Amino acid sequence: MKRFAVILTGAALLAPPPTFAQMGAPGQRPTGMPAVAGPLAAKYKTDADKILTAAMEDNEGYADLAYLCDHIGKRISGSPQLNTAIEWGADLMKKAGLQNVQIQPVMVPHWVRGGESAALVGPVKKPLHMLGLGMSVGTSKEGTTADVVFVHDFAELDALPDAQVKGKIVVFNPGWKGYGVGSMYRTGGASHAAAKGAAAMLVRSATGLAMKTPHTGTLRYDEKQTKIPAAAISVEDALMIERLSKEGPVKVHLQMDAHMEEDVKAGNVMGEIVGSEHPEQVVVLGGHIDSWDVGQGAQDDGSGIMATFEAVSLIHKLGLKPKRTIRIVFWVNEENGGAGGRAYRQLIGDKIGDQVAAIEMDGGAEKPLGIGYGGFGGGRRPTPPVPGAVAAPVAEPRGMDESTLSPAEKQSFVYMKDIASLLESIGANTVSPGGGGSDIGPITTDGVPALSPATVGDHYFDWHHTEADTLDKVDVDSFKRNTAMLSVVAYVLADMDGRLAGQKSVARE
Ligand SMILES: [Zn+2]
CATH class of the missing domain: 3.40.630.10 (Zn peptidases)
Incomplete structure (x- = not known):
């Protein structure tokens, strides 16, 4: 599923409904x-x-x-x-x-996934639990090996000079703030990274539960940007990359045969x-x-x-x-x-x-x-x-x-x-x-x-x-x-x- 924002304008007697960002977050049961x-x-x-x-x-x-x-x-x-x-x-x-x-x-x-794999190749060698994102392009047959640029969110990436991102593999770990946020990085992360010159994008799976299970889902390319390969990695792998990135350079190899057919x-x-x-x-x-x-x-x-x-x-x-x-x-x-x-x-x-x-x-x-x-x-x-007031943004319920x-x-x-x-x-x-x-x-x-x-x-x-x-x-x-x-x-x-x-x-x- 892709979740739609739930925006309600109505009914007193109630606490505000969950925001878009909260939807799917733990403990966010609907208020009935x-x-x-x-x-x-x-x-x-x-x-x-x-x-x-x-x-x-x-x-x-x-x-x-x-x-x-x-x-x-x-x-x-x-x-x-x-x-x-x-x-x-x-x-x-x-x-x-x-x-x-x-x-x-x-x-x-x-869209056909084909064969795919990802692995840490430095400073340690270890296969990553990954699933290519739906509609992603593939890599070359040999795959892409590059240093990782680890960031939590778009703002952190945008703050980096392009030269620091060019040719690298961007890894997003926005944490788990609900499906709205998680799926935003999944759908938009690739083009956001491509705009900074990245060679590929990996994203923490949009889930709160870490069981070494990667979660796929669709991505959406911005037609103005180069289409780069993109995959989801398990929560555990995203956190390990985050830890290693604090110590020094981290290198990843990514290979994906993903492609579109008629x-x-x-x-x-x-x-x-x-x-x-x-x-x-x-x-x-x-x-x-x-x-x-x-x-x-x-x-x-x-x-x-x-x-x-x-x-x-x-x-x-x-x-x-x-x-x-x-x-x-x-x-x-x-x-x-x-x-x-x-x-x-x-x-x-x-x-x-x-x-x-x-x-x-x-x-x-x-x-x-x-x-x-x-x-x-x-x-x-x-x-x-x-009358005359500015309409609230779509993702912000009015209460x-x-x-x-x-x-x-x-x-x-x-x-x-x-x-x-x-x-x-x-x-x-x-x-x-x-x-x-x-x-x-x-x-x-x-x-x-x-x-x-x-x-x-x-x-x-x-x-x-x-x-x-x-x-x-x-x-x-x-x-x-x-x-x-x-x-x-x-x-x-x-x-x-x-x-x-x-x-x-x-x-x-
Ligand atoms: Zn569904």
Whole structure:
């Protein structure tokens, strides 16, 4: 996943939500507003209880996830495994009895890792635990051997004379200040180092947990700079380089075969329960079907697509017929391009107003605390509360000043707290400020209300984008609770009389 900034403008009674930089940091559980039962709870209690019971007794969702992980496995964009997963996903939807099952064709980039290695060659010799960053260029066949320039952050690097960086391998260790900061160095570190003349870039993995496990993830080259090879190294290796750098020169050898191949045809997989009264109005939910080329893509985002799929499948199995359409989508190419989310936006075209809500699960199936509702897209640039004032930067939440909420937004929080009260038996009866995801970003930035599960988030960033993102990390009970919660939320949103408010916003990562 790539996390979107969570910017909330709303609701008093609350401590400020976590900032972008804090997201994913240890101890930063979402701050949930308690549920408040109202007319929706009264109307939907019977159906919701049926769903919750069925979801907690259901074993098919997890069994499907196990098949995806163990029999199809990792599935990076462009790989044959991804297209196998896409065909399998469409079959699964058909077998579940969903309607209008289709694969929307999407061309995806094809980055190939190839062989790779890195090693300390001075003052000591030792292999480094590394993973090349997605979309990185490779080195020459022989690789690059150079002295290291160790820095903690961009400011430290910028303060150095270019001559001191030229031809060297820059190593960033920004520490662990949450995924927002970690992924910023991963995505932007290579071009930042290249601007100073560096030959290559290594970055501490974006994680708080040191288990000698490097974490890959995408990088983004600034087209104005030379593209230099870039890789993530384990936390332990970054810290060792930091220690050795204080003693004297450190030399590293890096070899990467990484390269781009021709784009490959893949697709978004989708299916529906067609609405009984307003079939044109759609509650869309899902996750991304691609993963990195390591591990099994179990939590990122196998658990997301399988929990959302099972949530929809259960509604159908129970014979519930929501007034609006519920659409499940397995978006493609979230990890290194976002082509699936953009293609879905194109598919919707000028019918964007009929997308009633968008729910994305891409944060792992850890124990859910409730539902995150942003309503404000994937990162809202708030309208200044005072006319003429300067809008706050996107990454700085304005806090929880209820006076900044429109009446429709206030009503939306009332709806969500009412719906959340139906989730008490599974311990998910809170509403957290902020929600969304990168696949739904292209529609939520155009005003479609954005939601996502809010989980305890204890370990997601320990596993994701690593060889360790395997099925065993997905707890069965937590997976079922996510399924149960998503099923109730999707069903009520698709059937209730009112609608949530969304907000046009500025997309950012
Ligand atoms: Zn993901």
